Amino acid sequence: MKTDEDFMELALEEARKALALEEVPIGAVVVCNGEIVGSGHNLKETENDPTAHAEIVAIRDAARKLSSWRLNECQLYVTIEPCPMCAGAIMQARLQRVVYGAVDPKAGVAGSLYNLLQDNRFNHTVELKSGVLAAECRQIIKDFFSELRQTRGRVGESG
Amino acid sequence: MKTDEDFMELALEEARKALALEEVPIGAVVVCNGEIVGSGHNLKETENDPTAHAEIVAIRDAARKLSSWRLNECQLYVTIEPCPMCAGAIMQARLQRVVYGAVDPKAGVAGSLYNLLQDNRFNHTVELKSGVLAAECRQIIKDFFSELRQTRGRVGESG
Numbered sequence: 001m002k003t004d005e006d007f008m009e010l011a012l013e014e015a016r017k018a019l020a021l022e023e024v025p026i027g028a029v030v031v032c033n034g035e036i037v038g039s040g041h042n043l044k045e046t047e048n049d050p051t052a053h054a055e056i057v058a059i060r061d062a063a064r065k066l067s068s069w070r071l072n073e074c075q076l077y078v079t080i081e082p083c084p085m086c087a088g089a090i091m092q093a094r095l096q097r098v099v100y101g102a103v104d105p106k107a108g109v110a111g112s113l114y115n116l117l118q119d120n121r122f123n124h125t126v127e128l129k130s131g132v133l134a135a136e137c138r139q140i141i142k143d144f145f146s147e148l149r150q151t152r153g154r155v156g157e158s159g
Numbered sequence: 160m161k162t163d164e165d166f167m168e169l170a171l172e173e174a175r176k177a178l179a180l181e182e183v184p185i186g187a188v189v190v191c192n193g194e195i196v197g198s199g200h201n202l203k204e205t206e207n208d209p210t211a212h213a214e215i216v217a218i219r220d221a222a223r224k225l226s227s228w229r230l231n232e233c234q235l236y237v238t239i240e241p242c243p244m245c246a247g248a249i250m251q252a253r254l255q256r257v258v259y260g261a262v263d264p265k266a267g268v269a270g271s272l273y274n275l276l277q278d279n280r281f282n283h284t285v286e287l288k289s290g291v292l293a294a295e296c297r298q299i300i301k302d303f304f305s306e307l308r309q310t311r312g313r314v315g316e317s318g
Contacts, residue, residue, distance in 0.1 A: 088244025
C-alpha cells in the first residue's frame with residue numbers, strides 16, 4: 001500500500017522533469033485506486049501555453065486515459081499549493097482529494113490567500129492535505145530561482 | 160471600430176457552436192489590436208476534458224497563434240462570468256481586460272462569489288466590464304437547460 005509520501009515522491013519526479021526543461025519545477029500526479037492515471041509537469045514556457053501548469057497537464061492526462069472529465073474517485077498530488085486556475089480545474093474535474101507539498105503564500109488558494117477548494121458555495125468541495133514532503137518541494141523551487149538569479153540577473157518569482 | 164457589443168456577438172456565435180454539440184452554450188473570443196486572435200466554445204463533454212471551458216479553449220488558441228503565453232495586450236470576451244479555473248487562466252495569461260455578458264451567481268468569481276481578477280495580492284489584475292448583451296447570453300443558457308429538462312427529465316445546472 002503506497003503512502004501519500006510515495007505519491008508525492010512521484011510528483012517530485014515530475015517537478016525534476018520541468019527543471020530539466022528550465023521550467024519552474026512543479027510536478028503533479030493523479031491517482032485512482034492506488035494507481036497513477038495521470039502525470040504532468042509545468043510546461044508553460046516550453047509549450048507557450050499559459051494553462052500548462054503541472055496540475056492542468058496531469059488532470060487532462062488522467063481525463064484522456066479514463067475517457068471521462070469526472071475524476072471523482074481520484075486524488076491529485078502536487079508539489080506546490082494550487083493557484084486559482086489549478087484549484088478551479090480540480091473542482092471542475094470533481095477530484096475527491098488534493099495533497100500538496102509546500103505552501104505558496106503569493107498565489108496559493110488552497111489555504112494561503114483563499115481556500116477555494118473548501119468553499120461549499122461551489123458545487124463541489126475537495127478533501128485537502130498539505131505539508132507532505134514540503135521541504136523537498138520548496139527546496140527544488142528555491143534552487144531553481146537562486147540559479148536563475150545567478151545566471152540571468154535578478155528576476156521575479158512569478159510562475 | 161468594433162464595439163464591445165460587436166465582439167460579444169462573436170462570443171455568442173461561439174456559444175451557438177457549443178449548443179449545436181449539446182454542450183452548455185458558452186463562448187469566448189480573444190481580441191488583440193481589434194483583431195480576433197483566439198476563439199473557443201465549451202467542449203467539456205465532446206472532448207471529455209474538464210478544462211475545456213470556452214475561455215480556456217480561446218486562451219490556448221490565442222497563445223498558439225501568437226506563439227506566446229503572455230497575452231498582455233489582449234482582451235477576452237465571454238458570454239458568462241468566469242469560474243475560478245477560467246479567472247485563474249485569465250490571470251496566468253496576463254490578459255489586460257475581460258468583458259463578460261451575464262453573471263453566474265453560483266460559480267462566478269469576477270464579482271459574484273469573489274472578484275479574483277481584481278485582488279491585487281496576485282501578481283496581475285485585470286480590467287473588468289460586465290453586462291454586455293447580458294440578456295442574450297443568459298437566454299441561450301436558460302433555453303438549453305429548459306430543453307434538457309424536457310428531453311431528459313430533471314437535471315442540475317452544473318456546468
